[in-house]
Amino acid sequence: xxxxFSEEQVMIKDSVARFVRDEYDFDTRRKIxxxxxxxxxxxxxxxxxxxxxxxxxxxxxxxxxxxxxxxVAVMEELGKGIVVEPYVSTVVIFGGLxxxxxxxxxxxxxxxxxxxxxxxxxxxxxxxxSRFEIADxxxxxxxxxxxxxxxxxxxxxxxxASADSLIVAARTSGEQFDRDGIxxxxxxxxxxxxxxHSYKTMDGQSASTISFNDVLxxxxxxxxxxxxxxxxxxxxxPNILLALSAxxxxxxxxxxxxxVDYTKTRQQFGTPISSFQALQHRMVDTFMACExxxxxxxxxxxxxxxxxxxxxxxxxxxxxxxxxxxxxVAKYGKLIGEEAIQIHGGIGITDxxxxxxxxxxxxxxxxxxxxxxxxxxxxxxxxxxxL
Amino acid sequence: xxxxxxxxxxxxRDEVRAFFASEYDxxxxxxxxxxQGEDYKEAIVAWQKKLHAKGWIAPGWPKEYxxxxxxxxQKFIYETERGAAGIPDVVPFGxxxxxxxxxTFGSEEQKAKFLPRILSSEDWWCQGYSEPGAGxxxxxxxxxxxxxxxxxxxxxxxxxxxFAQFADWIFCLVRTSKDVRKQQGISFLLIDMNTPGVSVxxxxxxxxxxxxxxxxxxxxxxPRENLIGEQDKGWTYAKALLAHxxxxxxxxxDSKRMLANLKQRAAAExxxxxxxxxxxxxxxxxxxxxxxxxxxxxxxxxxxxxMAAGGMPGPESSLLKIKGTEIxxxxxxxxxxxxxxxxxxxxxxxxxxxxxxxxxxxxxxxxMYGRAASIYGGSNEVQxxxxxxxxxxx
Ligand SMILES: Cc1cc2nc3c(=O)[nH]c(=O)nc-3n(C[C@H](O)[C@H](O)[C@H](O)COP(=O)(O)OP(=O)(O)OC[C@H]3O[C@@H](n4cnc5c(N)ncnc54)[C@H](O)[C@@H]3O)c2cc1C
Numbered sequence: 145x146x147x148x149f150s151e152e153q154v155m156i157k158d159s160v161a162r163f164v165r166d167e168y169d170f171d172t173r174r175k176i177x178x179x180x181x182x183x184x185x186x187x188x189x190x191x192x193x194x195x196x197x198x199x200x201x202x203x204x205x206x207x208x209x210x211x212x213x214x215x216v217a218v219m220e221e222l223g224k225g226i227v228v229e230p231y232v233s234t235v236v237i238f239g240g241l242x243x244x245x246x247x248x249x250x251x252x253x254x255x256x257x258x259x260x261x262x263x264x265x266x267x268x269x270x271x272x273x274s275r276f277e278i279a280d281x282x283x284x285x286x287x288x289x290x291x292x293x294x295x296x297x298x299x300x301x302x303x304x305a306s307a308d309s310l311i312v313a314a315r316t317s318g319e320q321f322d323r324d325g326i327x328x329x330x331x332x333x334x335x336x337x338x339x340x341h342s343y344k345t346m347d348g349q350s351a352s353t354i355s356f357n358d359v360l361x362x363x364x365x366x367x368x369x370x371x372x373x374x375x376x377x378x379x380x381x382p383n384i385l386l387a388l389s390a391x392x393x394x395x396x397x398x399x400x401x402x403x404v405d406y407t408k409t410r411q412q413f414g415t416p417i418s419s420f421q422a423l424q425h426r427m428v429d430t431f432m433a434c435e436x437x438x439x440x441x442x443x444x445x446x447x448x449x450x451x452x453x454x455x456x457x458x459x460x461x462x463x464x465x466x467x468x469x470x471x472x473v474a475k476y477g478k479l480i481g482e483e484a485i486q487i488h489g490g491i492g493i494t495d496x497x498x499x500x501x502x503x504x505x506x507x508x509x510x511x512x513x514x515x516x517x518x519x520x521x522x523x524x525x526x527x528x529x530x531l
Numbered sequence: 532x533x534x535x536x537x538x539x540x541x542x543x544r545d546e547v548r549a550f551f552a553s554e555y556d557x558x559x560x561x562x563x564x565x566x567q568g569e570d571y572k573e574a575i576v577a578w579q580k581k582l583h584a585k586g587w588i589a590p591g592w593p594k595e596y597x598x599x600x601x602x603x604x605q606k607f608i609y610e611t612e613r614g615a616a617g618i619p620d621v622v623p624f625g626x627x628x629x630x631x632x633x634x635t636f637g638s639e640e641q642k643a644k645f646l647p648r649i650l651s652s653e654d655w656w657c658q659g660y661s662e663p664g665a666g667x668x669x670x671x672x673x674x675x676x677x678x679x680x681x682x683x684x685x686x687x688x689x690x691x692x693x694f695a696q697f698a699d700w701i702f703c704l705v706r707t708s709k710d711v712r713k714q715q716g717i718s719f720l721l722i723d724m725n726t727p728g729v730s731v732x733x734x735x736x737x738x739x740x741x742x743x744x745x746x747x748x749x750x751x752x753x754p755r756e757n758l759i760g761e762q763d764k765g766w767t768y769a770k771a772l773l774a775h776x777x778x779x780x781x782x783x784x785d786s787k788r789m790l791a792n793l794k795q796r797a798a799a800e801x802x803x804x805x806x807x808x809x810x811x812x813x814x815x816x817x818x819x820x821x822x823x824x825x826x827x828x829x830x831x832x833x834x835x836x837x838m839a840a841g842g843m844p845g846p847e848s849s850l851l852k853i854k855g856t857e858i859x860x861x862x863x864x865x866x867x868x869x870x871x872x873x874x875x876x877x878x879x880x881x882x883x884x885x886x887x888x889x890x891x892x893x894x895x896x897x898x899m900y901g902r903a904a905s906i907y908g909g910s911n912e913v914q915x916x917x918x919x920x921x922x923x924x925x
């Protein structure tokens with residue numbers, strides 16, 4: 145049994161932590177958010193130079209050959225700084241889908257570009273009528289003479305404004321909710337027929353509504369077999385959920401630490417408010433919430449490692465663990481955010497203080513790829529439907 | 532036991548309903564929801580002037596000063612109808628906070644000078660109690676007012692002052708005596724916001740709006756005639772009205788309305804082809820709230836009934852404040868849950884229209900700002916302390 149990060153993981157964790165501490169203070173982050181593009185390209189280049197963008201990719205593409213555990217190590221530290229540069233969109237999701245893809249040409253073209261920082265990517269899946277069921281897809285890719293024509297609208301595409309390339313989930317066959325018939329296409333953000341309307345999101349990042357109007361793509365832009373896109377998505381989803389939860393955990397730990405510190409310095413009734421048992425017990429609860437979330441994260445990592453070593457064990461345990469993790473992180477994240485604000489009192493409501501900004505990122509993570517209820521229902525289906 | 536209304540009460544209810552239906556038109560509603568800019572001030576003042584013209588602006592005041600003379604039941608009916616119609620309450624600082632202090636403890640001159648202008652919404656008031664060092668421990672305040680030749684010289688800093696940017700007047704608790712028990716050296720002072728030495732600094736909040744401010748006093752001269760009652764007795768005057776303030780925080784009618792809206796939206800939002808309102812888990816979330824609200828409605832009625840029988844709102848008003856704010860916050864939470872991905876999208880050029888789910892941006896703002904409800908008006912922790920001490924005798 146071993147719940148320690150490896151020496152190598154500690155090194156990369158420390159390097160991200162150092163960056164957040166020395167170069168990504170709250171004012172710097174605010175300036176980046178207020179800037180035209182809303183991200184700092186110089187920092188992105190630096191992430192590439194430091195090797196952070198290569199973490200989960202195979203060595204044959206120039207990657208670090210890392211596991212989801214390495215990714216988690218990075219994400220937790222990025223969470224502590226609520227870093228807005230699109231690591232999740234580009235490396236975790238876009239890169240994750242490419243890693244799971246079977247189209248060798250696409251992989252060898254795009255993965256090196258992610259690693260050297262020259263390609264930012266997004267995954268366009270959500271549609272106006274869909275909620276958390278990714279297979280609820282109405283965007284169509286109909287067969288034409290040299291390939292497919294994509295038509296439809298995607299909403300809240302994270303990082304859509306900066307992305308060079310999009311992975312688009314579109315239906316090549318089947319009905320709206322069918323899992324079969326969904327295909328993933330690599331589409332250039334500036335391809336004819338693609339129009340992108342972007343907006344800021346509360347977590348300091350951005351998202352876009354993207355419409356596809358007879359966007360022509362060829363077979364060579366398919367990530368895998370036509371109609372089998374959900375297989376790729378399913379394969380990557382546990383890693384995405386683990387990485388997002390790790391980011392959330394970094395935020396939760398930070399919120400708790402800031403709040404505990406604040407209560408030691410804030411005086412009311414002639415004493416630090418940390419001396420009130422009513423508040424002490426609540427901070428004990430949020431501390432326990434954070435520890436329990438961490439345990440589920442480590443549980444998910446152990447299950448993921450087991451599957452990586454021996455795929456024949458199947459993903460049932462892993463899926464249960466990641467649904468439990470995402471549901472718990474959402475529930476406890478909400479608790480921790482709300483308690484951080486409450487225990488700060490009036491100052492917790494201000495835009496000037498950092499805690500509101502941590503809370504907003506947590507809130508965004510909470511709904512990304514499913515909220516607490518969604519994941520708890522999936523957990524129920526996996527656990528009880530055969531009883 | 533019953534809550535049957537008399538024929539007269541029902542007649543009154545119909546009159547209130549008809550008045551709201553004809554006077555609170557879509558235009559007023561729209562400008563009121565437009566945010567917290569000058570538009571908001573104009574719209575709410577215009578609406579309050581209509582209420583004033585009808586004679587309904589101050590149901591809580593004694594009749595002699597401009598109150599309605601309604602029974603407790605009528606006041607309850609009025610509030611219920613207001614909430615059901617989705618009409619925001621009046622701005623409380625003048626009508627519900629400072630006016631009762633003035634008509635209870637003020638001089639005849641003060642009553643004549645201030646009350647009519649509060650009734651007619653000519654003056655906008657704000658509340659200058661909290662300070663950086665004095666929040667829950669309000670009596671620790673140290674904005675000073677030094678008495679010097681018919682004037683007080685006021686120095687200090689008030690914080691979290693809601694809508695100070697609109698205000699003509701501020702009512703303040705200030706320290707007039709030092710070497711006494713801290714509650715005993717406090718006075719209640721009315722200050723013209725145009726006084727030289729008074730300045731206002733905005734504090735942006737996490738919902739992206741501007742309602743909070745700092746108010747600074749640098750050698751501001753305030754005439755002695757603006758002191759309420761006796762010097763050093765301000766704490767008593769302020770405290771007498773806190774219970775009233777808290778009773779108003781149950782906001783049952785408003786929560787009922789929000790919940791009704793939420794149900795409608797849940798019927799329109801779809802997941803996996805099914806409306807969210809048909810989702811058994813979502814139904815449980817809704818009914819958790821609705822059952823709490825059903826209870827609170829009757830808890831409030833019980834408080835009203837005991838007030839009608841001559842009682843004063845006591846420490847049980849803390850219960851109304853805690854439960855009322857917890858319920859409104861849980862409605863905000865569920866609204867945001869319903870908004871899913873769309874809650875996080877900030878309104879920019881066209882984004883709202885393109886996104887659909889129009890309620891989502893508002894859901895986020897309500898959720899974020901709504902966190903404050905358990906902080907202001909005496910935090911919910913402090914209210915629990917009140918119940919522990921005054922009700923349970925702990
Ligand atoms: C949106 C908003 C609007 C406001 N508007 C106004 C206004 O118009 N005018 C005005 O004067 N003020 C206003 N306030 C200020 C409000 O009254 C104070 O924020 C409130 O009294 C809490 O004080 P504080 O912020 O200093 O928090 P603190 O008193 O520092 O409290 C911090 C935390 O400690 C807890 N705590 C404190 N004492 C105890 C205790 N004994 N036991 C257990 N827990 C305790 C609190 O509950 C809170 O969770 C407003 C505040 C907000 C957020």
